[in-house]
Amino acid sequence: NIELSDTDRVALEGALGALEKKGARDSLALMGELAFVVNVPSKTVVTALAKDQMKEHVFTNIDSTILWER
Numbered sequence: 001n002i003e004l005s006d007t008d009r010v011a012l013e014g015a016l017g018a019l020e021k022k023g024a025r026d027s028l029a030l031m032g033e034l035a036f037v038v039n040v041p042s043k044t045v046v047t048a049l050a051k052d053q054m055k056e057h058v059f060t061n062i063d064s065t066i067l068w069e070r
Contacts, residue, residue, distance in 0.1 A: 002011045002034060002048045012036065016043055024064040031068055035059075 004012065004040045007063065015029050026046075029036040031049035037059060038044065049057065 002050060007060075011068055013043075015066050016040060019064060019066055021065065026062050026063045026064075028059050028065040029068070030065065037062060 010024060012029065015031070016038060019027050019029070019038070024040045027040055028040050029038055035047075035049045035054055036045050037047040039046055
């Protein structure tokens with residue numbers, strides 16, 4: 001139940017674009033207190049987690065990570 005503002009959606013699209021330029025396929029995208037596992041070629045969010053859901057969570061099958069600001 002994570003809702004993104006239009007600004008957040010644009011930021012996520014920008015992050016996906018940056019990942020795509022680097023040849024990323026499956027990535028962890030971190031924005032503030034949110035984490036998204038994304039499939040870059042299909043521009044699909046596979047998993048979305050809020051900070052309270054991330055404790056002791058292990059992210060696997062990713063080839064890159066990007067941090068960006070809201």
